Amino acid sequence: MSLPALRNLDMTPVNREGKTLFCLYDPEGLVEEQILLTPAAVFVASSLDGQNDVRDIQVAFARQFRGAIIQSEHIEQLVRQLDELGFLATDRFRTIEAQVRDAFAQSPTRKAYAAGKSYPADPGELRAFLASLFLREGGPGEAPVEPGSGPPAKAVIVPHIDFARGGHAYAHGYLGLYKGGKPRTAIVFGVAHHGPSLPFILTRKHFETPLGTVEIDQDAVGRLAAACAWDPFEHEIVHRTEHSIEFQAVMLAYLYGADVRIVPILCGPLSEDPFLTGPESLEGVARFLATCRDMAAAPDNRVTVIAGADLAHVGKHFGDPFNVTQGVIRQVRARDEEDLSHVTHMEPNHFYRSVMKDHNQRKVCGLSSIYATLKTVDGAAHGGQMLCYDYAPDPAGGMVSFASVLFP
Numbered sequence: 001m002s003l004p005a006l007r008n009l010d011m012t013p014v015n016r017e018g019k020t021l022f023c024l025y026d027p028e029g030l031v032e033e034q035i036l037l038t039p040a041a042v043f044v045a046s047s048l049d050g051q052n053d054v055r056d057i058q059v060a061f062a063r064q065f066r067g068a069i070i071q072s073e074h075i076e077q078l079v080r081q082l083d084e085l086g087f088l089a090t091d092r093f094r095t096i097e098a099q100v101r102d103a104f105a106q107s108p109t110r111k112a113y114a115a116g117k118s119y120p121a122d123p124g125e126l127r128a129f130l131a132s133l134f135l136r137e138g139g140p141g142e143a144p145v146e147p148g149s150g151p152p153a154k155a156v157i158v159p160h161i162d163f164a165r166g167g168h169a170y171a172h173g174y175l176g177l178y179k180g181g182k183p184r185t186a187i188v189f190g191v192a193h194h195g196p197s198l199p200f201i202l203t204r205k206h207f208e209t210p211l212g213t214v215e216i217d218q219d220a221v222g223r224l225a226a227a228c229a230w231d232p233f234e235h236e237i238v239h240r241t242e243h244s245i246e247f248q249a250v251m252l253a254y255l256y257g258a259d260v261r262i263v264p265i266l267c268g269p270l271s272e273d274p275f276l277t278g279p280e281s282l283e284g285v286a287r288f289l290a291t292c293r294d295m296a297a298a299p300d301n302r303v304t305v306i307a308g309a310d311l312a313h314v315g316k317h318f319g320d321p322f323n324v325t326q327g328v329i330r331q332v333r334a335r336d337e338e339d340l341s342h343v344t345h346m347e348p349n350h351f352y353r354s355v356m357k358d359h360n361q362r363k364v365c366g367l368s369s370i371y372a373t374l375k376t377v378d379g380a381a382h383g384g385q386m387l388c389y390d391y392a393p394d395p396a397g398g399m400v401s402f403a404s405v406l407f408p
Helices: 039-046 054-064 072-085 091-106 123-135 163-179 218-226 236-240 243-256 285-297 326-344 348-356 367-376
Strands: 010-016 019-025 035-037 155-158 185-191 200-202 206-209 212-214 261-267 303-308 310-314 385-394 398-407
Touching: 019 039, 035 039, 035 072, 039 054, 039 072, 054 072, 072 091, 091 236, 123 163, 123 243, 155 163, 155 367, 163 243, 163 385, 163 398, 185 243, 185 285, 185 367, 200 218, 200 236, 206 243, 212 243, 218 261, 218 285, 236 261, 243 261, 243 303, 261 367, 285 303, 285 367, 303 367, 310 326, 326 348, 326 385, 326 398, 348 367
Parallel strands: 155 303, 185 261, 185 303
Antiparallel strands: 010 019, 019 035, 155 398, 200 261, 206 212, 310 398, 385 398
C-alpha cells in the first residue's frame, strides 16, 4: 500500500551537540510546527512520493546506507508523526489548510505574523529595538527625531532581510525617508517568496503591527486590480506570512503611526521567460506599472514608493555547490555594484538586463520589486543616493546582500 506524499517543505541543517540534524518546516506557514530529523529520517521522509510503500523505502534505505536495515514500524512511526504535524498531503493537512485559509479570508486585517519571531511583539520593546537600529554599528548614527516638511521622497529601496541582520540598512533608508516630507500613501513592492508565478498579488487587508494598524489605500488597490489581466486576489493568502511587506509596515508605523496608508504589492516574475524575454512580457504588467506610475505622479497624492528587496543569495543553503569565501564575497559585491549603478542612474531596463545577463546566478530575489519601483517613479526621480550596502551570513550556510537607496 502506497504511503502518502510529503508536501513541498523546506529544510535547514542544524548543529546539535556536534551532530547535524535537519529542521523540516512549512515555508508557506500553513503549519507552524517544525521537526528535527536525523539524516536517516530525512532520507525516509524524502522517499514519501505518494508511490512508494514501506518495502520500497526499506530497499532504497539499504541501498543508500550500505545494507543497513530499517524496521517497518520505524517508517510507519515517522509517517504518523509527519501526518500529525500536517506535513503530508493527506486529509489531515487539507483540513488544516482549509481552516487557515478560511480564518484569513474572514479577517479584515492581515495579522503581524513575524511579531514575537523576528521582532518584539511588545510595543515598548519594539520601539526601543527599532530605535537601536539607527545607532548601532553600521547604522546612520542618528535617530529620526524631526520629520521633514517638504515633498516626500519619490522612492526608497530597503532590505527585507530580518532586522537582526539588516536593521542598520533599514535605518539608513528610513531616516532618509523621514527627513523628507511625510507621504500620504506608500506603494510598497515586496517579494512573493513562496507565491505562484503571477506578476503581482494584491490584498485589501489592513496590516496589523504591534505599533498600530497600517491601513490600506483601498481606492488605489481597486485601480490596480482593474488594471490586471489576472485575478490579483486569487492567491491573496500569500500575504499572510510574507515578511517583505510586513517589515516595511512596521517601520512606517514606527515613524508615522497610522498617518500613512499603504498599497501592498507582492511581486512575482514579470516575464514569460526571464532568460529570453525582457520584463513586462506578461500580459497586463505594463498596464499595471503604468497605473502605479500615474498614481505616484499625481501632484496632490504625496506618494512614496518603497521596495522591500534583498539582493544576492549565495552559498550552499541557496543551492550553490561552494562555501562562501572572501573571494566569493568580493565577486558578489562587484556584480551587485554593477546592478546598483543602473538603479542609482534610474535605468530600470539596464538594471534588469544586468541582473539577468548571467541568468541571475546570484539569485537576486528583489529583481521584480526593484524594477517595478524604478518604473513607477520613471520620469519623476532624477537619480538615487546610495546610502548603505552590506551583506549578512545565512545561518544555514551562505550570504545575503542588501542595500538602501534613496530617491529624493
